[in-house]
Amino acid sequence: MVAQEKIELLRKKIDEADAVVVGGASGMSAASGFRFYYQEDDVFRSVAGGLAKKYDRHNMFDLFYDRRPTRGEQWALMLRTIHYVYECYTGETYTDLAELLEGKEYYIVTTNQDAQFYRTFPQEKITRLQGDWRYWQCKHPCHDHIYYNKKQVDELCSKIENDALPESLIPRCPHCGDAMEPWVRSYTFLQGEYYRREMERYMDFLRRNSHRKTLFLELGVGMMTPMFIKEPFMNMVYQWPRAFYATLNPQHAIVPREIAGKSLAIQDDIAVTLKQLLGKPTDGIKKLNKSEIFNPSRVY
Numbered sequence: 204m205v206a207q208e209k210i211e212l213l214r215k216k217i218d219e220a221d222a223v224v225v226g227g228a229s230g231m232s233a234a235s236g237f238r239f240y241y242q243e244d245d246v247f248r249s250v251a252g253g254l255a256k257k258y259d260r261h262n263m264f265d266l267f268y269d270r271r272p273t274r275g276e277q278w279a280l281m282l283r284t285i286h287y288v289y290e291c292y293t294g295e296t297y298t299d300l301a302e303l304l305e306g307k308e309y310y311i312v313t314t315n316q317d318a319q320f321y322r323t324f325p326q327e328k329i330t331r332l333q334g335d336w337r338y339w340q341c342k343h344p345c346h347d348h349i350y351y352n353k354k355q356v357d358e359l360c361s362k363i364e365n366d367a368l369p370e371s372l373i374p375r376c377p378h379c380g381d382a383m384e385p386w387v388r389s390y391t392f393l394q395g396e397y398y399r400r401e402m403e404r405y406m407d408f409l410r411r412n413s414h415r416k417t418l419f420l421e422l423g424v425g426m427m428t429p430m431f432i433k434e435p436f437m438n439m440v441y442q443w444p445r446a447f448y449a450t451l452n453p454q455h456a457i458v459p460r461e462i463a464g465k466s467l468a469i470q471d472d473i474a475v476t477l478k479q480l481l482g483k484p485t486d487g488i489k490k491l492n493k494s495e496i497f498n499p500s501r502v503y
Contacts, residue, residue, distance in 0.1 A: 205471045210479045213467055216447050217480070220418035223309040224409070225300070226432035230423020230452055232319055234473035235294025240264050250283040252366040275367030278359075281385060282368065285336045285356045293322040299477040300422070310408040314424075314431050316387045330405040331398075332431045333388035340386040340393040341376040347395035349386045413443055421450040423473055433457075440465060451476050 217223065229240070239247035243261040251266055254276055260266040266280060301323040312330045313320055318337055320329050338349040355374060362372050374383040386393060419436045426433075433450075440448040440462050448466040450456045456468035469476055478485045 204485070205469055205476050205479055209467065209469055210476070213449055213469070214480055216418050216449060216467070217303065217307070217420075219416060220447075221308065221415040222408070222412040222417045223304060223307050224412075224417060224419050224436070225304070225309060225311040226419065226421045226424055226436055227311060227313040227315060227320060228422070228424040228432060229315060229427075230425060230454075230473060231296055231300075231313075232294060232315055232317055232423070234423060235296045235319070237291070237294065237317065237319075246287065250280065250287060252279070252283070254280065254366050257366075273367060274373070275370055278368040278373055279363045279366050282356055282360050282363065285352065285385065286360050288317050288336045289353055289356065294319055296422075296474050296477055297323045299474075299481055299483075303477065303480055308412075310405060312405055312432060314428055316385075327404070330401040333428075334386040334392060334398075336385050336387060338386035339374060339383040340391075341379060342382050342384045342391055343376075343379065344391060344393045344395070345376060345379040345381070347393070349393065349395075349397055350383070409439070413439075414445065416445045417443060417447070419446060419448045421448070421452070423452055424450070425452065425455045437462060 237246075238244060239250065239262065241262045241264050243255075247261075247263055248255060250263065251260070254266060254272060255261065258266065258269050258271055260269060263280075263284065266272070272280070297319050310328055310330075311320055311324060312332060314333045316331070316334055316336050318335055337352060339352050339355075340349050352374075359368060359372060359374075362368065375381065376383055384391065419440055421432060421436055424432045433455075436448060437459055440446040441459075446465065448458070448462055449469070450458065450466070451469045451471070451473050453471055453473070456470040458466040458468045472488070474488050475485050478488070
């Protein structure tokens with residue numbers, strides 16, 4: 204449980220803020236129970252099928268980055284993961300955050316690719332820095348377009364055989380005929396019209412609020428990709444005269460000494476913290492085991 208004085212301070216900063224910039228990363232989804240990316244749970248076993256045992260892998264990160272699975276097996280993993288993204292429940296951290304921000308002027312920037320923010324917030328208030336599993340792009344990419352993939356994912360999941368998608372069924376680019384791939388950050392990630400449009404929307408929000416009382420609320424942002432959310436948030440708080448920085452992360456709630464006087468670090472369970480902020484009971488929330496948290500110092 205978070206100390207009451209910290210809860211009261213953060214609640215006060217939210218209430219007083221003219222604008223709130225939310226930075227949401229993997230810890231936000233992990234706090235809602237989506238941990239198959241780095242833990243061996245029932246979801247991982249369902250998505251991985253026989254490939255977990257075949258390649259002796261125990262979480263989705265390790266299996267995704269293993270170079271041994273065939274292209275058909277890789278596609279089976281991707282399709283099952285995307286299908287789960289479409290069909291899974293909505294995390295309570297997201298519904299609690301929506302309740303917390305009700306009536307506020309806010310904007311959300313996220314490195315998550317699981318589209319959970321889209322369950323509870325309007326799309327015009329979200330910028331996806333690392334893409335979204337629900338879209339395909341050309342592998343090259345040969346043209347500037349992304350494709351919503353739900354119907355195709357549903358169809359192809361039923362065609363998986365022995366934990367592999369047949370080569371002939373791999374989605375192909377309608378322009379060049381090469382393979383498609385998910386629109387998520389990689390060496391070939393398409394930062395085209397859709398990406399630039401969302402980034403400009405985010406930049407517009409920041410420009411409009413640079414001299415206002417702005418709260419930068421960082422939720423579950425670790426040290427795997429600090430350059431996308433954590434470091435820009437810290438820099439803006441340092442430069443903006445009326446900005447305040449609040450970071451919630453059980454492992455990486457870090458505050459540089461340069462902004463210590465205008466920051467708050469809560470190194471505790473995000474799910475519990477949001478409940479406390481809303482005055483809701485925390486009974487029934489599984490106690491966080493910090494030893495099981497994903498370690499971003501690993502190299503992938």
